[in-house]
Amino acid sequence: MKYLLLKHYRGGPTPAVDYPPMDRWTPEEVDAHLQFMRDFAARLEETGEFVETQALLTEGAFVRSGGPGQPPVTDGPFAETKDLIAGWYVIDVESWDRAVELAGELSAAPGPGGKPICEWLEVRPFFAAAPAE
Amino acid sequence: MNEALLRQLVPAVIGVLVRRGADFASAEDAVQEALIRALDSWPQDPPRDPKGWLVAAAWRKFLDATRAETSRRGRELAVELEPPAGPVPADDDTLRLYFLCAHPTLPQGSAVALTLRAVGGLTTRQIAAAYLVPEATMAQRISRAKRRIAGASFDQPGDLATVLRVLYLVFNEGYGGHVDLAAEAIRLTRQLVALTAEPEVSGLLALMLLHHARRASRTGPGGRLVPLAEQDRTRWDTGLITEGVAILQAALARDRLGEYQAQAAIAALHADAQTAAETDWAQIVEWYDELLLLTGSPVVRLNRAVAVGEAQGPRAGLAALADVSPDLPRYAAVTAYLCERSGDLERAADLYAEAARAATSVPERDHLTREAARVRQLLRR
Numbered sequence: 001m002k003y004l005l006l007k008h009y010r011g012g013p014t015p016a017v018d019y020p021p022m023d024r025w026t027p028e029e030v031d032a033h034l035q036f037m038r039d040f041a042a043r044l045e046e047t048g049e050f051v052e053t054q055a056l057l058t059e060g061a062f063v064r065s066g067g068p069g070q071p072p073v074t075d076g077p078f079a080e081t082k083d084l085i086a087g088w089y090v091i092d093v094e095s096w097d098r099a100v101e102l103a104g105e106l107s108a109a110p111g112p113g114g115k116p117i118c119e120w121l122e123v124r125p126f127f128a129a130a131p132a133e
Numbered sequence: 134m135n136e137a138l139l140r141q142l143v144p145a146v147i148g149v150l151v152r153r154g155a156d157f158a159s160a161e162d163a164v165q166e167a168l169i170r171a172l173d174s175w176p177q178d179p180p181r182d183p184k185g186w187l188v189a190a191a192w193r194k195f196l197d198a199t200r201a202e203t204s205r206r207g208r209e210l211a212v213e214l215e216p217p218a219g220p221v222p223a224d225d226d227t228l229r230l231y232f233l234c235a236h237p238t239l240p241q242g243s244a245v246a247l248t249l250r251a252v253g254g255l256t257t258r259q260i261a262a263a264y265l266v267p268e269a270t271m272a273q274r275i276s277r278a279k280r281r282i283a284g285a286s287f288d289q290p291g292d293l294a295t296v297l298r299v300l301y302l303v304f305n306e307g308y309g310g311h312v313d314l315a316a317e318a319i320r321l322t323r324q325l326v327a328l329t330a331e332p333e334v335s336g337l338l339a340l341m342l343l344h345h346a347r348r349a350s351r352t353g354p355g356g357r358l359v360p361l362a363e364q365d366r367t368r369w370d371t372g373l374i375t376e377g378v379a380i381l382q383a384a385l386a387r388d389r390l391g392e393y394q395a396q397a398a399i400a401a402l403h404a405d406a407q408t409a410a411e412t413d414w415a416q417i418v419e420w421y422d423e424l425l426l427l428t429g430s431p432v433v434r435l436n437r438a439v440a441v442g443e444a445q446g447p448r449a450g451l452a453a454l455a456d457v458s459p460d461l462p463r464y465a466a467v468t469a470y471l472c473e474r475s476g477d478l479e480r481a482a483d484l485y486a487e488a489a490r491a492a493t494s495v496p497e498r499d500h501l502t503r504e505a506a507r508v509r510q511l512l513r514r
Contacts, residue, residue, distance in 0.1 A: 023486035023505035030503045038355040055495050 002051060002092050003099040005106060006122035009058065011083025016118040019111045029112055036109045044091060049102070055087035090126075099123050137320070139171060139183065143254030144324075146187045148226030155195050157233060158279040161251050163195035168254060227252070228328040235296040236282045243278035244299045245306075250275055253321055255312060263312040296325070297337050297393065304341050315345055326380075335384035336394030342377035343400035346370040358500040362409040374404045395424040414444035435461055439470070447475035465491060466501060473508055482508040 022030055044050035061076035089106070093099050103121045111117035143164055150160035167190035171183075180186035234248040246264075249255045255263075261271035304318035322338045350364040359365075381397045398420045406412040421437035424430075434457045442450020450471040457464065469484035485505035492498035 021486070023482070023489060023502050024509055025506050026510050027503050027507045030499075030506045034357075034499055035355065055498075057493065058490055 001095070001099075001128075002090060002126035003096075004122075004124045004126065005089040005091060005099075005103050006124065007086040007088060008120065008122065009084040009086045012120040012122065015120070017111070017115070019117055025112050029110070029114070032110050032114060033117075040106055040109075041089075044089075044102070049091050049093050049098075051090035051092050053087065053089045056085055058084060058086075060084070096125070099125075136172065139168070139175070140254030141320075141324070142184050142187055143168060144227040144230045144252045145184065146191055147230055147251055149188050150191055150195060151226065153192070156283070157251075158276075158283060159195055159198060160191070161279065163191040163198060164254075165250065165256065166194045167191035169256060172256075227324065231296050231325060231328075232292070233282060233285060235299040236285055237292070237295055238285070239278055239281060241299065241302060243274055243281070244295070245302050246271060246275050247278045247282075248299050248321070249303065249314075249317065252324075253317055255317070259312045263306070263314050293329070293331060293333070297333060300325070301337060301341075301393075304344075315341070315348070319345060332384040332387040332389050333391035333393050335380050336391055336397050339377045339381035339384065340393050340397035340400055342373045342380070343397060343404050346373035346377065346404060352496070356496055358496040360500070361403065366407065369404065374401075377401065378404070390423065390427070392424060392427045395420050395427060399424075412443070414440055418444045431458055431461055435464060435467055439467055442471045442474065447471045451475065462491070462493065463488070469504070469508075478508050478512050482512060 022033070025033075041050060041053055061074045063072050063074045066073045091099060091102060093102065100123060103123045107119050107121050108116035109119075146167070147157075147160050147164050150163060151157055155163070164187070167187050170190060171187060175183075230252055231248070234251050235244045239247065246260055249260050249263075250257065257272050257275060258268050260275075261268040264271065300318050300322050303321070304315050306314045319338070319341050322334065322341060326334050326338050346369050347361075347364065349370070350366070350368040351359055353359050377397065378401050381394065381401055384394050385398070399417050402413050402417050402420070417440045418437065421433060421440050424433045425437060435454075438450050438453040438457060441453040451468070454464075454468060454471070459465075465484045465488035469481045469488055472478075472484060473481035482505050485501050485508060489498050489501035489505060492501055
């Protein structure tokens with residue numbers, strides 16, 4: 001069963017831990033955080049639960065059709081005001097419980113002072129393939 | 134026979150089919166199918182004449198495909214164009230194939246894919262894996278590219294500058310999956326050097342070799358970016374550097390300077406320094422001046438400012454940034470570096486953080502975030 005672990009720059013429930021942006025951590029704290037992320041992905045690959053991970057740039061905009069013969073209409077970017085998706089992991093696990101367990105682990109990535117940042121992660125199951133007739 | 138050697142034969146075989154009257158797209162398809170068969174059967178049953186085997190197999194595939202399309206016309210073709218017996222001519226049309234694949238009417242991405250397939254002999258699956266897209270997607274891109282140049286004559290190809298740009302694009306894609314695109318680009322450029330006497334082709338090959346020589350030292354544990362000044366120079370590939378420098382010197386001696394030769398000269402000066410401190414920045418600035426005359430490129434102007442900062446001090450570097458557009462990628466990162474060196478740590482930290490937000494790759498973003506963190510730590514002391 002595939003699940004999406006969605007990371008947000010902001011948005012979602014009120015943060016459990018208030019930590020400054022990463023460029024205000026110490027270099028060692030930055031290294032420890034990045035190492036944790038790499039280890040997490042490597043561990044999932046070992047258990048056969050890793051599917052993919054992608055990071056997204058902060059910039060972006062909402063776009064919609066402007067009507068026939070018209071250029072598309074864009075709104076944004078909203079880097080300062082709205083929810084933004086930072087990136088995602090796709091995992092393939094046995095159960096919802098396992099997906100929640102892994103999201104919990106990922107959320108415990110170390111931040112300033114080595115303390116877990118406890119960021120909120122959105123966990124969403126994928127639709128399955130269409131059933132065979 | 135290894136796979137690389139087999140792939141080397143592909144452009145020549147396509148050339149033979151085209152000369153016998155096949156259109157480019159069908160010839161390319163037929164050779165791909167023959168190639169897949171060869172990869173399959175040669176390990177157990179290696180042919181005595183690999184090129185002859187491929188030509189024969191591809192020609193049969195081409196005839197089959199043509200027959201399937203219009204059986205009557207196919208039969209006529211088969212009779213009319215039955216290949217003469219005997220050895221395949223040694224000369225080939227590889228150079229024209231390069232030009233055709235890098236046809237100016239093709240979007241760059243398509244030109245890259247087509248070049249990798251028709252000249253490089255990679256299978257669609259391998260190209261798709263290298264670009265991390267589904268095989269069906271890559272197959273579509275390639276057939277669209279072939280349709281697009283269907284009308285282009287095999288005799289009126291594109292220009293060499295486009296070919297070189299396509300090869301450099303391939304080189305810069307790096308690698309994904311099992312295909313190392315940097316190594317593939319070097320292989321194809323070597324082939325091109327053997328086919329033309331143009332010094333810029335040698336310049337591009339030298340540039341690739343000199344960059345490639347540093348590849349192992351460019352990333353640390355977990356893919357972390359290691360900047361040039363901090364790289365472990367004992368890990369540079371001296372064999373590739375020696376070769377690159379020799380090729381560059383021979384090209385420069387022809388006295389027809391171009392942008393790839395100038396870029397290779399800069400890479401050679403970096404390669405030549407035993408330590409970062411021994412880098413001959415004054416000469417690097419001179420090469421950037423040449424490069425600027427040749428290209429007028431704003432990116433060159435930006436990189437030149439870094440070199441000026443090293444050669445004449447950070448204030449001179451910042452002054453050189455005056456006529457560079459702040460909209461350029463890496464502008465903030467370069468300014469941050471020069472600010473830090475000039476002692477303006479506050480501004481440097483802010484600019485590193487800004488550069489991290491604008492970075493377009495994860496390793497680059499992580500590196501710049503760490504730089505911001507490092508400078509802020511200096512500020513707190």
